[in-house]
Amino acid sequence: MSPAEGSWWELLGRLVRGYDQSxxxxxxxxxxxxxxxxxxxxxLLLFGEAMGLPNPxxxxxxxxxxxxxESYHEWHQRMGMDHSPLDHIRCC
Amino acid sequence: MNAIWLAVAVVALYIVGWLWYSRFLAERIYCLDPxxxxxxxxxxxxxDFVPTNKWVLWGHHFTSVAGAAPIVGPAIAMYWGWGPAxxxxxxxxxxxxxxxxxxxxxxxxxxxxxxxxxxxxxLIGRRAKLLFLFIIxxxxxxxxxxxxxxxxxxxxxxxxxxxxVILQVPVAIWIGYMVxxxxxxxxxxxxxxxxxxxxxxxxxTHYEFLQIDLVRWFGGEGETTALFGLExxxxxxxxxILVLLAYVYFASTLPVWKLLQxxxxxxxxxxxxxxxxxxxxxFVMQPxxxxxxxxxxxxxxxxxxxxxxxxxxxxxxxxxxxxSGTSSKQLDKETDARTVGYxxxxxxxxxxxxxxxxxxxxxxxxxEFTDSYSSFAAAGQAGVGNFVEGAxxxxxxxxxxxxxxxTIVALIIVCFAATTLDSAVRLLRYIIGxxxxxxxxxxxxxRHVATSLAVGLTAFLVLVPDGGEGLGSGGYLLWxxxxxxxxxxxxxxxxxxxxxxxxxxxxxxPTLIPMVFLLAMTIWAMTEQVxxxxxxxxxxxxxxxxxxxxxxxxxxxxxxxLEAVRLFRSRDELEALRDPADEEPERERS
Numbered sequence: 001m002s003p004a005e006g007s008w009w010e011l012l013g014r015l016v017r018g019y020d021q022s023x024x025x026x027x028x029x030x031x032x033x034x035x036x037x038x039x040x041x042x043x044l045l046l047f048g049e050a051m052g053l054p055n056p057x058x059x060x061x062x063x064x065x066x067x068x069x070e071s072y073h074e075w076h077q078r079m080g081m082d083h084s085p086l087d088h089i090r091c092c
Numbered sequence: 093m094n095a096i097w098l099a100v101a102v103v104a105l106y107i108v109g110w111l112w113y114s115r116f117l118a119e120r121i122y123c124l125d126p127x128x129x130x131x132x133x134x135x136x137x138x139x140d141f142v143p144t145n146k147w148v149l150w151g152h153h154f155t156s157v158a159g160a161a162p163i164v165g166p167a168i169a170m171y172w173g174w175g176p177a178x179x180x181x182x183x184x185x186x187x188x189x190x191x192x193x194x195x196x197x198x199x200x201x202x203x204x205x206x207x208x209x210x211x212x213x214x215l216i217g218r219r220a221k222l223l224f225l226f227i228i229x230x231x232x233x234x235x236x237x238x239x240x241x242x243x244x245x246x247x248x249x250x251x252x253x254x255x256x257v258i259l260q261v262p263v264a265i266w267i268g269y270m271v272x273x274x275x276x277x278x279x280x281x282x283x284x285x286x287x288x289x290x291x292x293x294x295x296x297t298h299y300e301f302l303q304i305d306l307v308r309w310f311g312g313e314g315e316t317t318a319l320f321g322l323e324x325x326x327x328x329x330x331x332x333i334l335v336l337l338a339y340v341y342f343a344s345t346l347p348v349w350k351l352l353q354x355x356x357x358x359x360x361x362x363x364x365x366x367x368x369x370x371x372x373x374x375f376v377m378q379p380x381x382x383x384x385x386x387x388x389x390x391x392x393x394x395x396x397x398x399x400x401x402x403x404x405x406x407x408x409x410x411x412x413x414x415x416s417g418t419s420s421k422q423l424d425k426e427t428d429a430r431t432v433g434y435x436x437x438x439x440x441x442x443x444x445x446x447x448x449x450x451x452x453x454x455x456x457x458x459x460e461f462t463d464s465y466s467s468f469a470a471a472g473q474a475g476v477g478n479f480v481e482g483a484x485x486x487x488x489x490x491x492x493x494x495x496x497x498x499t500i501v502a503l504i505i506v507c508f509a510a511t512t513l514d515s516a517v518r519l520l521r522y523i524i525g526x527x528x529x530x531x532x533x534x535x536x537x538x539r540h541v542a543t544s545l546a547v548g549l550t551a552f553l554v555l556v557p558d559g560g561e562g563l564g565s566g567g568y569l570l571w572x573x574x575x576x577x578x579x580x581x582x583x584x585x586x587x588x589x590x591x592x593x594x595x596x597x598x599x600x601x602p603t604l605i606p607m608v609f610l611l612a613m614t615i616w617a618m619t620e621q622v623x624x625x626x627x628x629x630x631x632x633x634x635x636x637x638x639x640x641x642x643x644x645x646x647x648x649x650x651x652x653x654l655e656a657v658r659l660f661r662s663r664d665e666l667e668a669l670r671d672p673a674d675e676e677p678e679r680e681r682s
Contacts, residue, residue: 016279018145018147018148018151019151019279019364020277020278020279021145021148021151022147022148022149022150022151022152022155023151023152023155023278023279023282023357023360023361024277024278024279024357025144025148025149025152025422026152026156026353026356026418027271027278027349027353027354027356027357029139029140029142030348030349030353031271031272031275031349031353032138032139033139033349034272034347034349035272036139
């Protein structure tokens with residue numbers, strides 16, 4: 001390919017890239033906003049309690065209570081605690 | 093006369109406007125300063141505030157503002173002949189739209205990227221906020237009703253376009269998901285989308301069984317159907333409207349990235365492809381202008397109705413919302429505003445221009461033109477259809493068969509209108525919610541209550557007006573009301589720009605003249621329509637729906653005029669518009 005052809009090719013590439021960029025400008029912002037929102041939710045769930053925010057996940061994990069209560073009781077006895085160390089789980 | 097001369101003359105005027113007038117505005121009136129720190133840099137957040145290359149931003153701004161409206165308006169205004177429509181589009185774009193879009197961008201740039209609504213609120217207070225919300229509410233309701241009518245009509249007249257339009261929805265959702273999960277460019281997927289849609293359009297044009305032709309399914313035109321005893325055409329209209337509104341309900345409650353944005357991207361490609369094909373077709377075919385320059389048989393006067401029939405394409409308040417809402421947050425340098433704002437307006441002007449040329453070259457003779465545009469009401473009904481035919485004739489210039497071209501043109505208009513409908517219902521929901529908060533009606537702020545109300549109002553407005561041929565024949569009657577509310581919005585923006593210039597001690601004449609002109613034409617046209625036409629004072633029957641809506645808009649127009657007069661007289665209140673960010677370069681210099 002001669003240098004002239006190369007520069008034409010480059011120019012065309014730049015034009016296509018510019019065209020694509022101009023069309024996707026709004027779209028990218030929306031995708032970034034959505035991804036940011038998803039990340040915010042994950043961070044909130046992971047670190048919310050550390051910052052004094054009540055974790056909404058515990059409300060849902062309450063449903064696991066009946067399934068876990070027996071193994072939880074065995075666990076705290078194995079650990080050498082006669083009674084449940086957590087106030088809100090009263091197995092004994 | 094060769095139609096190329098029309099294009100050459102108007103484009104030459106655009107170039108003169110771009111080279112001289114926009115430079116005059118940039119240097120003497122808006123006094124652009126390349127050293128000013130734009131909001132994109134000051135508040136850079138990677139989402140809304142992103143410094144962007146000016147040509148990229150221009151492309152984005154242009155494709156965001158251009159849609160179906162600059163096609164519908166000029167196609168209807170051809171009723172008065174191509175002369176008045178062309179003159180208003182050319183002069184309006186250069187002296188009003190360019191000034192307005194450019195000014196809105198600069199004003200927002202100097203006020204931390206705030207939108208026109210927020211600035212009006214700061215200057216006039218709660219009154220302006222409500223005024224603004226109500227005008228946008230009416231504007232959106234009108235655009236919803238008219239576009240729903242346009243889509244249903246095109247589906248009935250071009251049944252081959254239905255399937256490709258429906259296909260756009262799953263393809264857009266697929267693109268949306270792919271880009272969210274994997275990232276990367278949309279260029280290739282959207283080109284595939286275009287190939288699928290246009291390929292389907294070719295198939296549906298040739299194979300009748302692929303056409304979703306409700307009128308035929310209902311037994312053909314004139315047949316009575318089981319659907320409320322309606323005839324086949326009104327029954328098909330009703331079905332399409334209900335399908336459309338159900339679609340809009342779901343589409344507008346989805347996240348933006350899922351459907352609306354990828355659809356917008358595909359549509360932007362269609363706009364570029366469409367404009368390219370039509371202009372190349374024009375230069376290859378060199379068709380003769382067959383429509384009269386001035387329709388001497390027009391019974392409805394062009395003055396002042398022309399100025400509210402063509403809003404988008406000559407000047408449109410909606411551009412101010414886009415310029416101040418998104419584009420101003422992405423300006424890399426203040427001096428880029430000239431390219432993005434002024435040239436963006438010229439871009440839309442070229443779409444209005446090709447619409448006028450497509451319709452002006454469609455007819456075999458002047459008699460045929462007069463037949464199609466026999467009255468202003470007939471023009472409203474036939475305008476878009478004439479554009480579809482005219483454009484398909486121009487597309488013939490590059491070898492596309494006219495029946496396939498007609499399907500594709502109808503498809504493009506429907507896609508534009510459907511996307512507008514989606515974003516408009518979304519916006520309507522926010523406005524209804526905002527009004528709910530303002531007037532303490534918490535139920536209105538709920539998503540599904542607000543959306544139901546938005547969709548219900550749209551359905552009411554599109555089904556009620558009677559064009560004389562039964563259900564759904566009168567949606568186009570609302571078009572002048574859309575134009576009027578759009579002009580009023582532009583009026584508010586021009587008022588804000590003028591006030592800003594006045595406070596800065598610069599001449600507000602370039603913005604004040606279009607503002608006064610727009611308000612005067614709007615008030616004049618609305619007074620004539622509301623007081624004389626729709627009230628039933630003349631020979632026509634009273635149209636109470638139009639009368640009510642028109643009277644409200646007329647009231648708003650007078651309100652804006654009074655506010656403008658009051659603000660120009662009170663220097664103290666003008667200070668409310670002062671923004672510390674605006675003074676920055678002056679401070680640095682001194």
